[in-house]
Amino acid sequence: MTVAVQAGDLHKRLGSTQALAGVSLTLGDGITGLLGPNGAGKTTLLRILATVLAPDRGTLRLLGAQPAERSERALIRARLGYMPQEPGFHQRFTAFEFVDYVAILKEIGDRRRRHDEVRRVLDLVGLGDDAQRRIKALSGGMRRRVALAQALLGDPRLLILDEPTAGLDPEQRLRFRELISRLAEDRCVVISTHQSDDVSALCHHVIVLDRGASVFAGAPRELCDVARGRVWLADDRSAGARLSWLTGDGRHRHLGNGPPAGAQLVEPTLEDGYLLLLAPPARAAA
Amino acid sequence: MSTAAIAPLPAPVRRAARWRPPEHVLALARIEGRRLVLHPVFLAGAVLSVGFVIFVWATPDDRLLGMLVSGYVVLPLSAAALIAANLGALRSRRDGTEELYASLPRRRSSRTAGQLVGLLWTLPVSGVLLAGAYVLASGGVLEGPRGGPVPFDAPAAVELAQGPLAVIALGAAGIALARVAPMAIVAVLLVIGGFFLEFELTYWIVGQQTIEGRSPAWVHWLVPVANDAVETARPCPPDILARIANPPANCRSIDLHHDVSGLAWHVAWLAAATALAAGAALVRSLVVRLSLVALVALLALASALAAG
Numbered sequence: 256m257t258v259a260v261q262a263g264d265l266h267k268r269l270g271s272t273q274a275l276a277g278v279s280l281t282l283g284d285g286i287t288g289l290l291g292p293n294g295a296g297k298t299t300l301l302r303i304l305a306t307v308l309a310p311d312r313g314t315l316r317l318l319g320a321q322p323a324e325r326s327e328r329a330l331i332r333a334r335l336g337y338m339p340q341e342p343g344f345h346q347r348f349t350a351f352e353f354v355d356y357v358a359i360l361k362e363i364g365d366r367r368r369r370h371d372e373v374r375r376v377l378d379l380v381g382l383g384d385d386a387q388r389r390i391k392a393l394s395g396g397m398r399r400r401v402a403l404a405q406a407l408l409g410d411p412r413l414l415i416l417d418e419p420t421a422g423l424d425p426e427q428r429l430r431f432r433e434l435i436s437r438l439a440e441d442r443c444v445v446i447s448t449h450q451s452d453d454v455s456a457l458c459h460h461v462i463v464l465d466r467g468a469s470v471f472a473g474a475p476r477e478l479c480d481v482a483r484g485r486v487w488l489a490d491d492r493s494a495g496a497r498l499s500w501l502t503g504d505g506r507h508r509h510l511g512n513g514p515p516a517g518a519q520l521v522e523p524t525l526e527d528g529y530l531l532l533l534a535p536p537a538r539a540a541a
Numbered sequence: 542m543s544t545a546a547i548a549p550l551p552a553p554v555r556r557a558a559r560w561r562p563p564e565h566v567l568a569l570a571r572i573e574g575r576r577l578v579l580h581p582v583f584l585a586g587a588v589l590s591v592g593f594v595i596f597v598w599a600t601p602d603d604r605l606l607g608m609l610v611s612g613y614v615v616l617p618l619s620a621a622a623l624i625a626a627n628l629g630a631l632r633s634r635r636d637g638t639e640e641l642y643a644s645l646p647r648r649r650s651s652r653t654a655g656q657l658v659g660l661l662w663t664l665p666v667s668g669v670l671l672a673g674a675y676v677l678a679s680g681g682v683l684e685g686p687r688g689g690p691v692p693f694d695a696p697a698a699v700e701l702a703q704g705p706l707a708v709i710a711l712g713a714a715g716i717a718l719a720r721v722a723p724m725a726i727v728a729v730l731l732v733i734g735g736f737f738l739e740f741e742l743t744y745w746i747v748g749q750q751t752i753e754g755r756s757p758a759w760v761h762w763l764v765p766v767a768n769d770a771v772e773t774a775r776p777c778p779p780d781i782l783a784r785i786a787n788p789p790a791n792c793r794s795i796d797l798h799h800d801v802s803g804l805a806w807h808v809a810w811l812a813a814a815t816a817l818a819a820g821a822a823l824v825r826s827l828v829v830r831l832s833l834v835a836l837v838a839l840l841a842l843a844s845a846l847a848a849g
Contacts, residue, residue, distance in 0.1 A: 305644040329646045337644040343637025352572070359568045360647040366568065405641070 257283050258319075259413050259443035260304060265313035267299050267467075274299040275310070276467040286439045288458035288475075289447040290529055295464040297447040298340055298417055304445060305337040305415045318412055331413075333362060336406035340417040340447075342398075346391035350382055350401050353390060357405040376404040381430065395422040403431070407438070414444045420453055432457055451526040461525075463532055471532055475525050482523035482531045487514040497534050510534070565647055569655025574662025577625055577712070583663075586621020590614055590670050598677040609678040611804075612704025613766045615667050619707045620732045622663055623715040627728035630656055630719035630822070653716060653822050660712040667705040699804040703811070707765035710811050713818040720822050721834055735764070767807040813840060 260282040267275040274296045289297045302308040303315065306322045318334055320327035345353055354373045363369045377386050380400040390398060399422055406414060416435075420428050428450075435444060436457060448454060454461055454475060461478050463471035471478060488506045492499055496509035510531050514520060577583055593614045608614055630653070633639050642649070715728055814837050821833035 302640070307640055307643045332644060332646040335644065337641065339640045339644075341637060342641050343633075343639075345632060345636050345638065347576075356569075356572060357641070357645065359565050359572075360642060360645040360651065362565055362646050365564065369568075402641075 257443075259283060259317070260445070261314075261316040262304075263314040265300070265303060265310045265315065267296075267303065267308065267310050269299065273467050275303070277313075278464070278467070278469050279313075280462060280469065280472065282443050282445065282460070284439065284441060284443055285459035286435065286444045286446060286457050287460040287462060288454035289445065289462050289464060290449075290451065290454060291464035292533060294466075296467040297464055299467075300464065301337075301415050301417050301445065301447055304413075305335065305339075306332055307337070333409065334412045336408065336411035336414045338402045338406040338416045338419055340421075342402040342405075344390045344398060344401065347389060349387050349389050350377060350393065350397075350404075351386040353401060354405045354408065358408050361408050363409050372408060376407040377401075379407060379434065380404045396424060396427050399423060400427070412442050414438065414442060416444065417447045418449065419446060420448060420450055428453070451524070451529055455525045463529060465533055478528040478532070479523050479525050480528065482510060482527035484520060485512060485514065485531060486510055486523045486527050487518035487520050489515070489518060493518075498530055563651075563654075565651060566654045566658060569652060570658035570661070573629060573656045573659030575659075577622070577629055577656075577659055578662050578666055580625040580628070582628065583618075583621045583625040583666075586618040586625075587666055587670070589617035589621070591673075593617055594670065594674045594677065598674075609674040611700060611766060612667075612671055612707065614674050615670055615704040615708055616764075616766060618663075618667060618670065619711040619765050620735070622660070622708045623711040623718075623732060624725075624728050625715070626656065626660065626712040627715035627719050628725055629659075630716045631723055631725055634723055635725075650823050650825065653720070656716050657713060657819050657822060660709045660716075663708045663712065664705050667708045671701070671704050697801045697804070699801060699808045702808050703766050703804060706808060706811050706815070710765055710815040710818070713815050713822065717818040717822040717830075717834065720830060765811060767804055810840065 258281055260280065262281075263279045265275050265278045266273075272294075276296075278296070278300060289300065291297050299308065303310050304317065306317070306328055309323065315322055317331045320331050322328045322331055345356070348356065351373060354377060355369065358369045358373055363372050374383065374386070377383050380403050382397065382400055382404060385393065385397060390401065393401065399419065403416070403419060406416065414435075419435075420431055423431060432453070435446070438444065439457075439459075446453070446458070458475055461471065461473060461475050462469055463478070471481070487493075487509050488502075489509060490506060492507050493509050493511070493515055495513045495515065496511035498511070499507050499509040502508050508521075509518075510527055593616070594609065597608050597614065628635075633642055633652070642652070714731075718728055718731065817833050817837045817840070821830045821837075824830050824833070
């Protein structure tokens with residue numbers, strides 16, 4: 256595995272909040288999914304990996320270089336693509352103009368080469384025909400694709416995407432998965448998301464953050480295994496379940512440590528594992 | 542699972558010794574310059590300046606012609622450049638793109654440099670405006686409503702430079718202002734305040750009668766364009782009389798000159814203020830930035846005091 260990100264004991268305080276409290280990770284080629292509740296520190300971690308924020312403490316190497324060093328940081332940034340959670344757009348720019356503006360700041364060649372590159376990434380995200388439309392005239396999903404397009408400029412070795420599928424319709428999400436899985440064949444992609452099915456479908460590696468700390472790191476299958484033998488269906492709500500809900504077929508799906516005798520155990524999903532990992536032990540059934 | 546660290550990044554390439562404008566700054570300047578001159582506020586300023594030119598030309602008061610030949614008519618355009626450049630410099634903050642830009646190799650100073658160089662795109666606009674004003678003032682093509690064309694000497698370089706430089710200077714001030722006080726309303730208030738100072742406050746303080754409709758010298762030093770025309774009325778020269786179909790019996794022309802030496806000092810002060818404003822926009826340190834702004838204010842004060 257080629258190591259693209261190597262972080263040790265990262266700490267970051269934002270105001271009075273300890274956003275990261277000792278996160279360590281090593282990431283190589285392939286897709287890594289970051290899961291966690293709101294405020295878990297996902298976005299802070301991604302901002303640090305994107306060199307937007309500097310950690311208060313800890314070690315960090317990106318693409319074999321140290322972002323703390325100014326000269327190395329510029330070189331890392333040239334080989335890094337970042338899509339923020341709320342990218343922001345210049346509404347009066349066309350999609351082409353906006354991506355071109357980013358391409359200039361990314362120092363992508365002369366004018367002709369840069370424009371070729373802008374057209375390439377807009378085609379990649381399916382916006383080739385809408386390149387000359389103003390951003391304010393684009394839908395929310397199309398704007399997300401503009402944000403993704405700018406992240407792909409220069410064929411980056413490290414791609415950091417903060418909630419890239421938010422606001423995309425099902426078809427767009429499938430296209431996104433297809434594109435990202437293709438790109439991840441020879442680079443490191445880190446995705447933060449609340450969509451556990453995106454993680455199941457795409458990621459080779461999952462990290463679950465909670466209150467600034469990593470509480471799980473492993474393969475998606477291993478996160479499913481957290482819930483193995485702890486998910487069952489029943490006609491009624493079970494008192495011993497930590498979480499339960501009424502499903503569409505009229506039966507109750509339960510998550511917990513003690514399925515009653517004779518309960519119908521079912522195959523756990525990644526979401527089951529995630530919920531059991533983070534559910535407070537004493538929480539009563541909903 | 543075996544792991545292999547990625548190959549270290551190559552060492553930074555040392556820049557060539559011979560300086561030339563960085564490609565990315567020129568590319569940004571092309572975008573910023575085009576957006577500036579097509580900005581609705583800038584276009585409104587251009588329309589106001591055209592209106593100002595026509596108003597001055599059509600007003601039967603020859604003393605106002607000094608405004609045409611001094612570049613005074615680009616003042617609305619200069620004010621518009623200040624606001625439009627300020628809005629351009631605040632764009633990333635307003636649109637929430639700062640986080641994205643912070644992840645890119647080129648820093649904020651590159652964008653600011655692009656915006657500053659982009660101010661050069663205003664030159665064709667101010668140039669066309671001034672050329673039109675000269676044509677009207679000279680009467681070479683059009684005859685004014687004063688009963689004849691108005692002769693004046695060929696304009697000095699400082700007269701020509703004053704208007705376009707004022708547009709660039711106020712544009713640079715707008716960009717610097719965005720770094721010091723990142724709120725669009727500040728630029729608007731500054732323009733309103735400048736207008737008030739020039740046209741209203743001085744009348745109120747000094748009294749219109751005593752200054753005969755003109756602001757005192759110290760205010761003239763503070764405004765971007767000085768207009769200290771020296772006017773001499775004289776009988777129409779024969780060559781002009783020959784070009785007019787029915788010359789009035791009392792045909793008189795106004796010979797307008799400017800105090801070129803005084804204008805040169807004003808242009809020098811304008812250029813210095815532009816350079817300091819550009820420096821204040823570019824530097825990263827807040828202390829240095831504020832110091833440069835203070836230096837501009839000090840320079841203005843010293844100039845005003847020297848002018849009496």
